[in-house]
Amino acid sequence: MKPEKALIFEMSRPGRVAYSLPECDVPEIDAASVIPSELLRGKPAELPEVYEVDVIRHYTELSRRNFGVDNGFYPLGSCTMKYNPKINEDVARFAGFAKIHPYQPEESIQGALELLYTLQNDLAALTGMDQVTLQPAAGAHGEWTGLMLIRAYHESRGEHRMKVIVPDSSHGTNPASATVAGFETVTIKSNERGMVDLDALRAAVGSDTAALMLTNPSTLGLFEEQIVEIAKIVHDAGGLLYYDGANSNAIMGIARPGDMGFDVVHLNLHKTMSTPHGGGGPGAGPVGVKSKLTPFLPKPIVSRREDGTYYWDTDRPQSIGRVKAFYGNFGILVRAYTYIRTYGPDGLRRVSECAVLNANYMMHRLAPYYEVAYPGVCKHEFVLSGKRLKAYGVRTLDVAKRLLDFGYHPPTIYFPLNVEESIMIEPTETESKDTLDAFIDTMIRIAKEAETDPQLVLNAPYSTVVKRLDETTAARKPVLNCTCG
């Protein structure tokens, strides 16, 4: 592959075309007769003029520089980069799902409504919640929606509670979502086992506590065993418990946030339910709540009449309103529904069991070479520390770069923050033992290289289109305009 790649604009030559538009099937109107002149372009847009074959080659080559789950193993901790079964894509392309319009009358889209209704109920059953909204378009959007529900709940009771508590091991989106939702965040430290420090929590809660946001299993891949006590402390202070569903892949069919005492849950369908990780594309972050919060859910919700027909339930006077145009990213919801139906309840439990088994297998094989941050049994992911290699001048970043040479997407590094030189690995359930072993062997090889030939690791990667990037200069002095051509 060539390292430098011309932009499609630089390939433009006057008169070259790559399109053939179908004949217009509506009467042609002059744009100037319907659009105010100040909104019309003075001169044609400078679109690239290129042949079709050059367009295809250009974008095909760029696409080959991408790395995705379909290319190789992607053990990015906290992100659940599982394989996305292709049956999800087949079903999402069914005409009854792909060729409908949100303004169609209800009676003509009963199948789509039934799918949404069933998915709402399935996710509620899986999380132990009473009602679910499918509107939020991403995990962080779900977090924000959940926090707005919590706010509406407290306000309906005449309480002004503006503090949201987050543990220091929480996902960065938690404090960010709380801030965007208008709350003040209070961070509490974890104890030496990486769990919530109950004394710190007791000291932090009060009459101003709106909620505690928590993942369970935690970011460290550990099940928070004190969860019942935690729920009691927060509830006794009048606050609510928010469950960040980022780590649900560890507990499906085994434990439910609703049973642990959580009041609000969001799920990342692109993690647990095998819908594509967007890369800016459509996502979905459904939110489930306990009954005391259902009046505030975004409207509409899909409901079912006694005669078995489905409808958009908009008669929800206490609703916080819409959080997304139309009804969420429907095509993504179809994929999640397909995944759930493909596995069924027993299959989903098996998904979580295998995700946990794979993580523990890897952790135990890697333990002699990279220190395990919190020894014991992990859930779906685990955190290693690369600090042993610092003696050879090699850091976690260098290990990650060297992994690129072997065709792997590196694990998450330098997160969580409370582990020095952290390496966070989440293999997921969809990988074979062969894949796991090959990755483990590579990690061991790199640890040995760091000892015997540290320069080899420090100068990696060697096989990629671009070598070691100067991330510091890129962040300090970013070049945001193309200065070529």
Place this chain on the structure above:
Amino acid sequence: MSEVREHLVYSEEHEWAETVEGQVVRVGITDYAQSQLGDIVFVELPELGASVLAGDSMGSIESVKTVSELYSPVSGKVLKVNGDLIDQPELLNGEPYEGGWIAEVEVEGSVEEALGKLLSATKYQTLIE
């Protein structure tokens, strides 16, 4: 090995403080803090004139690895901020105790008492070991 300067006092959140004159205290982050953060690429400075409380966030520091809160080691009013850090955040890495200072705070009440609550160089050295 991170440098700890004898004449400064330190917070557990890895900030240093020293009296400039009278009620005015200069604050920054320690050599240890900058080495943990890695290359710093952006600093969100405290607001001039803002009231800050000891232990509360007064800004943030972004490195290639992470974004961290900047906590004020003392309570008072922000008198000055180091504007050089906007264009040269690398000063925080290169000279955290000199050109990389972050703000000057006019301390409320007794300076001696405010600084007395912080850690001595010896105690801070023990903390980071």
